[in-house]
Amino acid sequence: MPVLKSPLFVSLLLLAGLPATLSAAEPLSIPHVAPAIVIDADLNEPQWQQAREMPIIYDTKPGENTPAPVKTMARVMEDGEFFYISFVAEDPDPSQIRAFYRDRDKMWDDDSVGIKLDTYHDSKLAYQFFVNALGVQGDAIENEITKMESAAWDGIWQSAGKITATGYQIEVAIPLRLLNFNDRLDLQRWKLELLRFYPRDVRHRLSSNKIEREDPCWICQMQTIEGFKGARQGNHFTLVPSLVMGVEQQREVQPQQNSDWKSDRNIEPSLDLKWGITPDISLNATLNPDFSQIEADEAQVSMNDTFALFFDEKRPFFLDNADYFSSPLDLVYTRNVSSPDAGLKLTGRVDQQSFAIFAANDKDTTFIVPGNISSDLGYINEKSDNAVLRYRFDLDPKLSLGWISTLRSSDDYHNYVHGVDLKYQATAQDKVIAQLLHSDSAYPQALAAQFAGEAKLRLGDDLSGVGQYLAYEHESRSFGWYSRYLGYSAEFRADMGYMPQTDWTKQVHGASYQWFSDTQWWNNIELRGDWDISHSQAGELLEKEAEAELIVHGPLQSEVSLMLTERDRVGSRLDGSRLVVDANTQLFTEQTIGTFALVQPWSGVYIEVETEMGDKLDFRNNRLGEGLEIAPEIRWNANIHAQVALRHTYRTLDADDAEVFTANLTDLRLSYQFSVRSFVRLALIYSDITQNPLNNQGVVTEREKNLGTQLLYSYKLNPQTLFFAGYSDHAYSDDEIQQLTRDDRSVFLKFSYAWML
Template sequence: MSRGWWLRSVVIGVTGALPLVTPLRAQSTHDGRAGQTEVAIPRFEDQITIDGRLDEAPWSRAARLTGFSQFNPTDGRPALDSTEALVWYGPEAIYFAVRAFAPAGTVRGTLADRDRIQNDDHVQFILDTFNDRRQAYVFAVNPLGVQSDGIRTEGGGGGPGRGRGGGGGGGGGGGGGGGFSRATLGNADLNQDLIWQSKGEITEWGYQVELRIPYKSLRFRATEPRSWGLNVVRVTQRNNYQDTWTVTKRGLSSFLVQSGRLVGLRDLNRGLVLDVTPVVTSSLSGTPDDVTTQWRYGELSQAGADVRWGVTPSLTMNATINPDFSQVEADVGQIPGDVRFAVNFPELRPFFVEGNEQIDTPNQLVYTRRIVQPVAASKLTGKVGRFDLGVLSAIDNATYSANGSDQPLHNIVRLRRDVGTQSNIGFTVTDRREGGDFNHVLNTDGRFVIRDLYQASYQVAHGQTRSGATTHDGSIWEMSVDRTGRSWGFRNSIEGVSPGFVSRSGFVPRTDYAQGSMSQRYTWFGARGARVEQMTFFGSWSGTWAYRDFFERDRPLEHRTALFSSAQLRGGWNVNLTVAREGFGFLPSQYERYYVERRSGGVITDTAKYTPTGRVPGRQLQFRVSTPQFRTFGLSAGTTIGQDAEFLEGSQARRFDYNASLDLRPTPQLRASLILLHQGFRRVRDGSTILQTDIPRLRVEYQLSRAIFFRFVGQYEARERDAYRDPTTEDAILFRSDNGTFTRSTASRTNRLRADWLFSYFPSPGRVLYLGYGASLEEPEAFRFQQVQRTRDGFFVKFSWLYRVP
């Protein structure tokens, strides 16, 4: 009897306690290769520690994403290495993790600076919070949890534009070197920094990472329930492979449209989104006195503030007063491929970078570096329904006006509407006023995707400019058609910029021309593990006319026929080869100020208007090879040789260029990069040098921790240019000024060295302490380092601390 009572007591006790135990939710698995890409992710109230270990309860119940497929070099195949992603969400943040399996000793991971993990193994979470398949956040981490983040936009700003994805034939929206959409970080704008947490660790079986992304850092629709697009990308450096969770086809016009979906997200608590960032800067800069050569230093200190306010879940207002837009290192030196045109430097300033994708306009009709040193600025960006909106206003410092007294006022409005599932139409208005002068530009552009394979784009813009008593106007236009097939693609385009077009809010380096181009692409895919894993061939033709000549059906002023080939070899090696045949003519209008001395018996007897020579032929060979990212280094080098047009004198020249970049990672904390650039033009007629540029750049960083690093950047620019001569008579060329006087062309030589040292404490975006010193130096003979003279130097301190209102 006593034994039965004991058994009944145990049964009653256990069954009575069952309702008090929270049932464990089974972990759901979603295989990307099986098409299981719609995921109802679980919601947990748990607060966890982001430590990279994945040993807390929610991870055992999170949605599990498996079945990754290869994307590069060959799409559609099962991934070589196994990858498992985990995802769940809570009331204030969404959580991701990855377990990436790899052979022992093959993982590449360093304690890199933020946004500089492209040479490491890494995983990307591409999160489309509006589920519109047009823009997405990119959150990437390397095996040690170092972050990289930004925005990926399909279609390069909503239409055509130089440097956009798909250039060269058959490229798709969203980027596409070689005519494909790509999964690399290079297809995202990484200049924007968001606040989120991540950790990672390398294990004996590969590596694992853990992320927490707060909703305060995201924009998304206000309506519930929400669906977000998601793809997970894994990049492996030992073989240059890219894998994706969903089966992603390279030949389609969009990468984002092939994402999976997270469905059923509810009750996402952003709270009050208000970030206030006070900024204090102080600098001490000096130059030598022209007479006494003694150094004179001047001190400048200023305080400012940035404010970010989440007006709604989908709209953000930014404002800044007296901002600090100083740079902590010089821009990377560039050599223009064509000396007639200015070079473009990227926007790196935080105020302009955030939300920049909302005002981005094809052909760079919005180039925010035209706003040099604003006194105050504000910006509203986001999405309302099917409309993307960007409004920017800024008052610039009078120092950067034409007369030095009026403050330039900039206003930019960009509106883009979604059409269908992948297409859009955009409108942009830019206005710059300076006293009584102004420049207005009105633009419309569009991108239309047809059957996921074809893409048609257009852009038309008209500008009006008043400068003093003169008013003129002009237009820019472009149309293109792409096919983005897996093995075969093409791109045909036509564009033009009239002589009077000016965009003082944009970057349009060339006017008075029209250009047509055609290209065809064929891609061959090798077997897995083959010596050649992929080969791509491009055949292209382009012709360039003077703007009016194009409509009069004259022969093109310039033409180019080229065959480009690219091979990805086993182990991650890449080899590119291009052969091109060109022809160039010279517009007399570009040499209106050129005159020639006429001599008799060694004495100047007269001056005559200079007339450039006729057409000159050109032939070029370009070659490039890139190694895989080995554990301690990666190398890329290329060269261009042949005959080219030389536009300074309007003649033919022999051209020899080379460039090389070497990345060294001897330890996880220490890294160095060396870039070498050389360009040389020699006259065909006598072999003399008319133009030569050499730019070596060294960057060395030591990462003491994820938040602290020391950096040195040294850059040397040696530029040499000969005096211009008439190619026919070898007489000296003169330049005629507006008052009728003449100045003889003379040779010039500059050898400038810039050195920057920096200590950085950067625990999170908006919270930073910089201590730096920079110096500019010159010497008479290039690379002698014997008579180096310091011409300018300066110390600076910058402190900012973002306060996020709870």
Template sequence: MIELLAAMTTLSLGVGQEVVAGENDAGAERAGSGPDAVVYDGSAGQLEVPGPMVADADITIDGEIDEDAWANAPVLTGFTQFDPVEGVPATQRTEARVLLTDDAIYFAVTAWDDVKDGVRATLGDRDSFGRSDDYVRFIIDTFNDHRRGYVIMVNPLGVQQDGLWVVGGGGDRRRRWGPPIDWNPDFVWDSSGRIFDGGYTVEVKVPFKSIRFPKVPLQDWGLQIERRIARNGYGESWAPVTANVANQMEQFGTLTGLQELNPGLFLEVNPVQTFSKQGAYDHGAGAFQREGIDGDFGMNVTYGITSNLTLDGTYNPDFSQVEADAGQIRVNERFALFLREKRPFFLEGTEIFQLPQQLVYTRSIVNPVVGAKLQGKIGSFNAGYLGALDDVADPGNPDENTHAVVNLFRLRRDLGSTSNAGMVYTDRTYGPDRFNRVLGVDGRFQLNQRYTVTLLAAGSRAAHGSAESLNGGLLSAQVARSGRNFQFEVGGHDISNDFEAGSGFLRRTGIAQMQSRVSYNFRGRPGDFIERWGPSLEAEGLWTHDDFWARQRPQESSMQVGGSVSFRGNITVWGNYSRSYYRFERDSYYSLASRSAGGVRRAFFPDQSLFQGLSSGTIFFWVNSFDRVRGNVRLTRSESPLFDFISDAPVDVADSWSGDASLNLFPTTNLSAEVGVRHTSLLRQRDGSLYSRATIPRLRAQYQFNRALYLRTIVEYGSQRRGALLTPTGGDQVEYCSSGSCFDLKGSESNDFSFETLLSYEPTPGTVFFMGYTRRMEDMQAFRFRDVRPEAEGLFVKLSYRFRG
């Protein structure tokens, strides 16, 4: 193993040299401008840069801006701040340079910093640094359509992070923060960075083979360059931006007059070989059984038909889930848990399928044998197709040996400068009388720069082996206002009882939901202790589909008031208080009964006043002030209904205490760790007895030998206990009855303990070596570690290489 690590470390030197602070400051000293260099001051509105084309750049990507080509390259400077204060001069000086050849675009940035040791940089694996490090971000709008751009990010040590800026999608939309970036795609590009005593320099090369652009002889590209200073959370950009414009891409600068760009022949072949050895505890035999070594081969092929149209094919795509899904608390969860896609074939180029409601969920393709994907843009039309043969049984006929044929199609047309309209079609077929099909139309319209209207209408048809098919419909609409200070959004959706999205993910059907939110931000002046603060108000109502159209009262409703404060030094505090109301009709309980201690069974219908005016309060602290230690804490106290998961009706009320805490540690440049815990407990209001408790501590530690090679270990313990459902008055057992028989709604308990370790070598996306081991154990008593029984284990190896022509 020692020899293997040494060899990989040596092989990785070409990935980009990393230098600690103070070791080399020559890059900054030699970053001067030649006599022909033209300066473009973003703060002065100098945002159109004539295409800086050169025949041969002869640039080595090593973080030192010392080649002759850089001396006469255009200099992009005059950065202004956009976060937390808009429009004021940048706190630190930044200069960027850009060059293009016929097959690549090059960037070089010198980022000065007048605070000694103020630059934050962690040597980590790809896509790992996020908000923890200083970084420079390039956003390249190759179609100059203000709708989609390539995001290229690099930290001061050259560590890469990339994605797609997708207007109207991407980002963490549910929590309403962060830019609209889809972080799933991985592109092939080169980068390097060096830290010197007064800041850092980075160099980047993005081959045209890695990006799509129009097939025309003359074109313009949109461009934005941003810098993030991690210690104070400041964001600064070359092209000034304001939140008063909903689409930030409209405010980008432009590279003009780009001629004869040529990606050349684009063909990638990516064979993948995996080996695994599994083991599991055989409860019948009372012993742990290990299987033999299992090998699996797959392959991905990508062909660039043109510079703006790409065809992908896959055979037996690798799941590539080298890190297990983090534990989720399930003791009082009413609906299915959402798990993110992690398979490379289904991650890249599928952003076109993003919709206001998730009608396309690629993880519904469980075990694909083969798949194909076509994506691109021609003129004002974006098109995407995804097809697969899924080796999975029909849920309605699990005993039959069938395959699902999946076809997903999306077409979207640009309208005006920032709006669009489109359609989506999904088809999942097991046989002529067993299928699910969805057809939808959607649009996103921007009005007066501030306002955005989003619409979606879809219909489904499903057959499950009978002559009669089920037809359903879905409607969704939202209106939102963007602004530096005042924002609001109001919207809702209605899903009929028989609507099915066999290729999508919808937590509930047969419901209608309306939501609204309004907020206002007060902003301080530069240097103020309080940089930003503001209140917010939210309201929500939920009906059954039939009640909504019959204009009945909502089944569930809530009102929430909240507020947030951002302090100087990258500290944020926010909190909220809400009141919730639940109203369920008697027919929602038709399948529930109560059984007394004497065995007397009665129909069960709780007093609905129990579920009126339930309160909840949350407070959250986020601290990113310190170089070596950062973290966050959330605490929630609420009155929570206890639901029967089958009928989805509330049975009782509990006092809930929940929270989570996460501590991020950076002892050295190479070593990082995350220590976290999630906890929730529910106590019955009737007598204070415990209904459920869940605690999930998790430790994730990683040592990065260089940018390509790391060793990671994850330890997680999940203790989850749920009691029986009892009536809120006498404490009788609640039963579920169906077809003349009843059974108790009993509790459950699990104490899972898992350990994972992974050695990963990935010099470029698609070229990887993984070797990992995982073991899951069951503790007979929570956190006792006295009678621990192994439940499953696995050893796996993955080898793949990305051949590029």
């Protein structure tokens, strides 16, 4: 195994003997009170007088534990079933409060307050509960091991908010049954941070406790609390039946005469089950699930991209407890499971151990066919069985060991991946992360005939390969650096994950330095850069890149950056029937300048512009060209109910003094949020792509247009009790179809109701 012989790996292991530093705090007692609190943001119940006061007094960003610019008083208490938190957020000018009615998890730019809870007191995971000034909820899971926050998690909890003459008030009730904790303990000891976000000229992060920038682990620094004596989760049981009804019509569009519409009526019941088998172990099951896309995917431009695009998962079954399956490499990409009949997920955490099992069949089998220069999408018209197994053991606060297996198989296809991983927190600022994988794969012999070039040669009926990842990361108050190594052998495959590149090794080394200020002109400047180099497993150069970026955060919640990149990379293969790179490709040097600007000049107005220009590889035609990409975005909250969101991407490439292609992509979404529970939204996604047939090899479509439309109404009592009604259609035109013509249209209804027992 090459990574075990790496000098970098050996040197990192030697650093593992460095002592770890852990934060400690005196615990605060949470009062136990009589029940019967009404969550209405009035705060008039006498129980609030018995609650513990926790003022939010520190500005942790952009300040460095400086006094908060506004006064916020939080109070906390519990009654054995709920954890109650209230906030009185004062404001010197309540007319400047930024808060809007939005769908759940869409309020992150608003005036809001929040609760972070580490219920195992081990600084690994934290629940996040946020509420804006009007009562709109947002929640997430923060994972300290992966340094990621996922808003995909949706809990059922209560909140209310209202704007007052002196600011706003928030009232929250979090059911203890919603949280995972060790209820074998008579007295709970958790970690808690109470937050307020105060967005004005800058966006202030205000906290109930200090956050030292020298320690990158913010969960570690949260205040310890004690209480919830005798708290029990109970074996909660949630049953969610659903009914989906719809009619879809399709037709074949032809230059002279279109075919007749063909209708497909669909009525599908489904059932989701959630069962807390024990306080630490949960079971999710789904039968005949509706995995249709309710929300349209974010539009992306794929012209001149050589690897498969990534799309976020949006389906609730896959999102629930998704963080349990995370590992250093992207081995679980559930968009690959497109249409299962049934699914099962078991997740649990007992003391220092966590585990997760996911299994589902699929009516079809899709996967990425990877390569070292490009990738493709594979499809087998066979049912497949899919499973993921994940286990992690936290030996102590410094060291975590893990195992992961991903399994996919059908009649004459399989892909099995097994691997181990570790994270070692040598000090508060230094950590080592490693993962070692082995795969065993077989693909139908006839599948290769569907592809050309690299993808065709990457398929076989007996493939076995190794994947490796090793990283050392240092992060302190102002300075950070990292070194990473990543490698996949030529026959390594991970079809359950998002892994478009194989036969590939990459090492990257980077560093950054930050300056902080409390002046009105800027509050943070960061200079960062990295150098990386990639080879095939045979040692052939694939890419060498150097980047430098300067980022400035300033007034009006602004961010401005400038990036300079120089990249040597190989083009497409001259002889597509051979996988060798040397003497079979040309090396091109790309030099680009990138800029980014973001500003929120007024309440409810968000403006962003990203650009890149310079020498770019024309991959299709194997030459260097001149590229330009401009991507503006604006979100305008016309009032507390209405929002206009517009994104546009313009990408063009010229070579040999002529146009190669021009792509325009527009994503327009108009929303009206009646209340925290209901909205109506119109989405229009339009693409217009032109290619110059005189400046492209082979046959190309000279002009192609696509227009997707979706009108959606939603009413949600909670994340699982909801109603959707919608209409969508698609139209296109090309060299033969001169005008935009619809080829697909549908209407649908969805009902679901959560019974919690």
